[in-house]
Amino acid sequence: MSAWDRVLKARDKDRPLPLDYIAALFTDFTEFKGDRLYGDDQAVVSGLAFYKGRAVTVIAITRGRDIEENIVRNFGSPNPEGYRKALRMMKASEKFRRPVIMLIDTKGAGCAVEAEERGQGEAIARCLYESATLKVPMISFITGEGGSGGALALASTDEVYMLENAVYSILSPEGFSSILYKDSKRAKEASEIMKITSDDLLDLGIIEGIVKEYDDINENFLKVYEDMNRILTDFMENTGKLEIEELLERRYQRFRAFGKVMWQPE
Template sequence: MENNIKIKLTAWDKVNIARAISRPTALDYIEKVFDNFIELKGDRNYGDDTAIVGGIGEFKGIPVTIIGIQKGNNTKENIARNFGMPKAEGYRKALRLMKQAEKFKRPVITFIDTPGAFCGIEGEERGVGEAIAKNLMEMSSLKCPIISIVIGEGGSGGALALAVADEVWMLEHSIYSILSPEGFASILYKDATRAKEAAEKMKITSKDLLNFEIIDRVIKEPLGGAQADLEKASKAISKNLQEALVRLKGETIESLLTKRYYKFRKIGKFIEDKI
């Protein structure tokens, strides 16, 4: 029955689904998709950032490193997780885990759900811009397979800092953009209340980004979104990971790095042409 039901969702509808408090978080998927997950904390420089979780685990017997930007399922959890807005130490923790994965030849899987990096004074004092830039540089040449999955909001450089990957996927009702529709409307229209209109113009849905070849795959969600059936959404992610990990692990590091380089050069050229 579900496959026969067609519901036309606008870009703004998808923004609201992606932001829903009931939307499954990175830890929800980690618990369902992976075995024997061990969380590792701290950036070995300043401290631990609870907006980013990461560690090692197994996926169907394959040792993997898993990193996710973590929101909360309620207001209390969101405050503890800084509403999924990482600071510099969060990105440095992620990079530490990625370099560890490279050393031990483990694939890296990232889950992205953030409105953007934290832009408060603490972030600036501790160098969040530099931390993001370093992640972009290091991920571009990381000598292990990388798969990034946008599971909710993929906002700005805060999302991109975990998305320089061999394959970038989006859940069907997630969004991925350079800034929020409200921010776009404030800049372009001088009126943040026109966010709904801005969302349509920005082309931020999974369908749009797949058409532009910015992402590589869209993972279908259950009717009502992933929040309606976490089990089914997790199985869809698991099925896609199973195919992709076997394929990527079968490639040489030289092949992975070459394809990764040209993948993002192609995206850069597309953006240059549009501008």
């Protein structure tokens, strides 16, 4: 498929949402709300759960199923209080030594004036800053769209995986084409040069792996779940053997390696 075909697949209204994966992968999920500063942002769903008997923290950015739910969840575009809620959960995980699992499906952070007034940039930057040295294992799955800093705020983890038809980009193809071509209608053309597909990002070393969708993700959701389950099991076992200092060093080296990928002088 072309990159644009993958974009359309990632945006499919019938595609499973992060909440579907939470229900399949974890037991006894208990949602925690609010950022203890402004309010609750329902574009970000976070809470405690058990994974094979082990307590974990689960954080997801999700859109809605229909127009009513999308309005409640701001179409999957978090406001600052959503990122601050996520950060609150991350810090609590560090205190109680719980691994953190992130599930991401967002076009990007909310860009309304009110979001900027409440410190959108600082909230995202704080998530990135704290993630770098969080003393617990962290893993992210991009299940649909992974747009811009809105997605990166919850994808600065020890390992990142993408579903086969997910996309992960610095901004939407429409936004990219508006800047590059001064024409948002050339989004399809822009998507082909942005390197946003799971195959592109695996080749570049930005992600650790791809979760297959077996042609139709809805018909084969059980197979997708089994593959994600296997990745999570391996991640828990492998990181559970590491000392904190080794975990942080590996995370540091992972992000340092990106500079070599992106900066390749002649």
